[in-house]
Amino acid sequence: MNIADQIGLELVPVKREQNFEVGDTVKVHYKIVEGNRERIQAYEGVVIAVNNKCGSKTFTVRRVSFDVGIERIFPLYSPRIDKIDVIRKSKVKKSKLYYLRDKKGKSAKLKEKIYVKKDSLPKAPKAAPAVQTSGEESNQD
Amino acid sequence: MKKTLIGKKIGMTQVYNESGKLIPVTAIELGPNVVVQKKTVEKDGYGALKLGFVDAKEKHLAKPIKDDLVKKGLPLKRVFREVEVFDESLQVGSEIGCDIFAENDSVNIIGTSKGKGFAGVIKRHGFGGGRATHGSTFHRAPGSIGACAYPGEVWKGQRMPGRMGTDRVTVKNLKVVKVLKDKNIVLISGAVPGRKDSLVIVKES
Numbered sequence: 001m002n003i004a005d006q007i008g009l010e011l012v013p014v015k016r017e018q019n020f021e022v023g024d025t026v027k028v029h030y031k032i033v034e035g036n037r038e039r040i041q042a043y044e045g046v047v048i049a050v051n052n053k054c055g056s057k058t059f060t061v062r063r064v065s066f067d068v069g070i071e072r073i074f075p076l077y078s079p080r081i082d083k084i085d086v087i088r089k090s091k092v093k094k095s096k097l098y099y100l101r102d103k104k105g106k107s108a109k110l111k112e113k114i115y116v117k118k119d120s121l122p123k124a125p126k127a128a129p130a131v132q133t134s135g136e137e138s139n140q141d
Numbered sequence: 142m143k144k145t146l147i148g149k150k151i152g153m154t155q156v157y158n159e160s161g162k163l164i165p166v167t168a169i170e171l172g173p174n175v176v177v178q179k180k181t182v183e184k185d186g187y188g189a190l191k192l193g194f195v196d197a198k199e200k201h202l203a204k205p206i207k208d209d210l211v212k213k214g215l216p217l218k219r220v221f222r223e224v225e226v227f228d229e230s231l232q233v234g235s236e237i238g239c240d241i242f243a244e245n246d247s248v249n250i251i252g253t254s255k256g257k258g259f260a261g262v263i264k265r266h267g268f269g270g271g272r273a274t275h276g277s278t279f280h281r282a283p284g285s286i287g288a289c290a291y292p293g294e295v296w297k298g299q300r301m302p303g304r305m306g307t308d309r310v311t312v313k314n315l316k317v318v319k320v321l322k323d324k325n326i327v328l329i330s331g332a333v334p335g336r337k338d339s340l341v342i343v344k345e346s
Contacts, residue, residue, distance in 0.1 A: 004152030
């Protein structure tokens with residue numbers, strides 16, 4: 001990082017942790033000033049890109065409303081962002097999902113990534129460690 | 142009299158303002174400048190402050206400059222500029238820091254623009270050029286420069302291709318976004334002429 005970016009980064013009021021990945025569906029709670037009062041607006045969509053900018057990061061959120069694709073770019077450290085909720089995690093193979101712009105309907109869907117806690121796994125995954133241990137057992141024999 | 146300091150461009154970055162908007166800023170290392178000489182109307186015919194900036198090694202300075210600085214007991218500097226006497230209380234040897242500028246001050250910045258090399262008229266003077274396709278044989282050339290019977294010569298000042306850039310450029314009325322006193326750095330909104338590490342003069346506007 002160059003010196004100028006370091007200076008800019010030191011002046012960032014709150015450094016937010018990136019709690020999402022590319023492909024996740026997120027809900028960004030963004031503060032909006034209306035006249036002289038402030039309210040929070042939620043913007044929901046798929047994160048299609050995370051970019052490094054001046055030592056910081058920006059992320060692009062895409063949503064399709066009324067058949068029109070909308071993309072908004074948020075700076076990660078922006079004090080205007082109240083919070084970022086992750087709604088759904090997806091399985092993606094690319095770091096930039098720009099191909100979603102050309103897709104429509106079902107083909108624009110991403111496969112959901114499901115995390116399951118090890119302890120709560122049903123029978124099938126339990127069998128897997130058993131196979132590994134069986135190898136050790138044979139060695140003991 | 143307008144406050145003026147010599148500085149060095151560090152580069153560009155971005156900061157959030159009070160309302161949470163990201164704004165592009167240029168970081169400038171400003172000062173501390175040392176007053177090397179104070180010119181007076183009585184002695185020199187005009188009043189001016191000679192400021193010194195950028196620390197130097199003894200071997201890099203010409204002997205007359207070095208001897209002058211050593212005689213006055215000043216730190217060795219290698220960049221000098223004359224500016225208006227903006228503060229009468231300044232004497233030879235006094236240091237001026239970037240804190241003479243405050244946030245939201247309006248400043249003019251003088252720098253040397255980046256060199257573009259030998260450039261054609263389209264890049265250098267903004268000529269329109271010709272059509273690219275449809276049988277056009279006239280693309281980026283300057284065209285006629287002296288016509289026929291009238292004027293029958295090339296007028297002085299005719300815009301032609303040539304060396305572009307490395308000019309002295311002044312950008313007026315830029316806002317000071319932040320003054321970082323301990324680092325001697327000033328953040329100025331927007332772009333500033335010149336490349337990184339180039340010398341700039343920051344002047345109150």
